[in-house]
Amino acid sequence: MAARRAYTTHPLVLRRVTVRRVHDVTPRMRRIVLCGDQLGAFTRDGIEHPAFAAPGFDDHVKLILASDGDVRAALPAQLPHGIEWTPAENRLTRDYTPRRVDPAAGEFDLDFVTHGDGPAAAWARAAREGDELWFVGPKSSLRLPARPDWILLAGDETALPAIGRFLDERPVDAPAHILVTVADDTARQKLALREGDTIRWVLAEPGDATALEAAVRALPLPAGDGYAWAAAESRALLPVRRYLGRECGLPKERLNITGYWHREEPAAPTGAEDPAATGEHARVPSPVPWLVVRASLRLGLLDAVADTPGLPLDALATRLDVPAPNLGVLLGPLAAHGVVVGDHDGLRLGPAGEELLDDHARDEYAGHEAELLLSLAELAPALRGGGSPWQRASGATLHGTVAGDAERYGELVEECEQLVFLLNGLAADPLWAGVGTCLLTGPGSAAVVAALDDAGRRPRLRIAEDEVPAATLRTRVPAPERIDWTGGPADLAVAAKALAHRTDDEAEALLTRLASWAPTVVLVEASRPDGLSPHAAEASLHAYAATGSPLRDSTAIAALAHRTGWHVARLIPLGWGTEATVLHRT
Incomplete structure (x- = not known):
């Protein structure tokens, strides 16, 4: 039986609201009460949209702001069932948690920490009744375990809206243990505690990782099956994640750690010359740090140091079965980039090393994505002579490789999990009328099954895959026995x-x-780069590395269809650069 999905999806809708009231909860926290017709069901440009729903205590809405004040130019395009993030150089987005949602009153609250220089804090400080605000979301709501014995809610001031809403609404009936770091005593709020709850306020500067970790370690975890939730500055949470997950042994399904904000690196001192501006020392970054981090992850070095902080180099070498002098060649580059700190007598993870304990962060260096990047060593001969860089580097096509490798195919399935947020448009399409049996194929099949379930569609399902991919999908789809x-x-x-x-x-x-x-096939594929991705410029290159073809747009997909006796009936835009292409037999 596949694991229960940890979240519920919601339609993505662009909404406009206005400020109804403004008041300061504390000298450091401002509450903005927002209202508007678009919080209810509404129609815009002929598209009907459902009412705003944010049932989860830590739901996020994405605020859309503009660096030049022209918010209308920064807005994404609304699709019938999704959002397309069109290019906009002036767009600024920030995620915030609704503190209170009141559908009857047609309003919801957002709390802003006002002691900051970010665009959202600046907007909140200047907000007045009648000011407009545009937002998208939430895209999903967290599903908590049904009956935890206890719950830990920890974080900094930015976590207070979610913590406060949890305590007000109590989505699970369990004792709550609250830990909040605040920069000033005036940031403390009155919270709806019950008998059996505990709360601890800790004075610490924003983003202080040491203080947050020490406070969490000092909090005794109760017996039984608990659930831990934490939100704060991203890097400050890294040691908290390691402690709760590795040292306390909380399984992934009972641990939710979310970076709510990122501390900006300090600017260069006044008068310092900017190499990029002068061009004198501008250069393409070296691949050496990337390769050193990859080697460290593959050897197990970072995991060993995480499990035993202060481990001497000789002991580490023995544990990894690598000669100490050989292992020593990695330490200089690792220390220079903050991956490890210390010396031969005792090593600990640095900030960058803590970050690499996260599975998604390490995928860039040690997973399928890393193998794809390494294949680009064959980019020049592939461009000249044809074939994909992957095939030239490995001797097999990527499809041929993953079809026999459960771990690699599993990584493709994980990458496709985000599809469930985009498939509302496909699940709602009239093409399902009269469909009794649906055949699925591809690593996104599990996401399609979940989206059909969410939409209440129950066709008979078949999955056509090779043996290894099929076995992998069995562990990911809900109720595999019905397929x-x-x-x-x-x-x-x-x-x-x-x-x-x-x-x-x-x-x-x-x-x-x-x-x-x-007689009808629907191809769900990315046909253009995701406008919100920082790697959008590399999307076509990644596709070429995998297949020997640039990112296939709708024209390229139509050409493939035509050559195999299909014709394109229509396109269903799903958002984030992804489309569903409906094919009929010629």
Whole structure:
């Protein structure tokens, strides 16, 4: 049986609200009460949208601001069932937690820490009745365990809205143990505590990782099956995550650690010359630190130091079965980049090392994404002679590799988990009318099953995959026992991210195979870069490394369809650069 999904998704809608009231909860926290017709169900540009829903205590809405004040130019495009983040150089976005939601009054509250220089804090300080604010979300709500024995809620001042809302609404009936670091005693708030709850306020500067970790360590965890939630500055949470997860042994499904903000690095001293401005010392960054971090993760060095802080180099070398002099060559680069601190007599993780304990952070260095980057060593010969860099580097296509490797295919499935936030448009489409049986293929199949469940659609499901991918998907889909795990006739086939790891020849072979099973096929693929991604400029290169083709836009996908006897009936935009292409047999 697959694990229960940890969140509930919501439709993504762009909404405009105005300020109804402003008051200061404390000298450091300002509450803005927002209202507007678009908090209810409404229609804009002929598209009907549901009422605003934010049922979770730590839900996030994404505020849309503008560096030049022109907010209208910064707004994303609203799709019938989603958001497309079109390019906008002036766009600034910040995530905030609704402190209170009152559908009957048509309003909700946002709390802002006003002692900061960020654009949202500046907006809050200047906010007056009638001012407008645009936002999107929330995209999902956290599902808590049904009956935890206790819950820990920890964080800094930015976590207070979520903590306060939890205590007001009590989504689970369990004793709550509260820990909050504040920069000043005036930041303390009156919270709705019950008998059995505890609370501890700790004075600390914003982003002080040492103070937050020490306070969490000093808090005795009760017996039983608990749940820990923490929110604060991202780096300050890294040692907290390590302590609760590694040392206390809380499983992932009972641990939610979220970076609410990022501390900015200090600016260069006045008078310092900017190499990028002069061009004198500007250069492309060296790959050496990346390769050293990759080697350290593959050897298990960072995990060993995390598990035993202060470990001498000789003991570390023995544990890793690597000669100490050889291991020593890594220490200089690791120390220079803050991955480790200390010396041969005792090593500890530095801030960058703590960050690499997070599974998503290390994927860049040691997972499928890293292997794809390494294949770019063959980029020049691939560009000149054809074929994908992956195939030239490994001797097999990426599809051929992942089809026999459960771990690699599992990484593709994890990457596709975000699809569930985009598939509302597909699940709501009229094409499902009369569909009794649906055939699924591709690593995004689990996300499609979840989206159909959320939409209340219950066609008979088949999944057509090779043996290893099918076994991997069995562990990820809800209720796998209801699915027929063999290919066969269906009214509709959905290939979810099935082309993204296939060459053109392999993609054509799949489309030809699907033609024997279904009269209509839907291809769910990214057809352009995600406008919010900091790596948008590299999207086409990553696609080329995997398949030997640039990121396939709608024209390229239509060409593949035409060559295999399909024609494009229409496109369903899903958002974030992703489209569903509906194909019919010619």
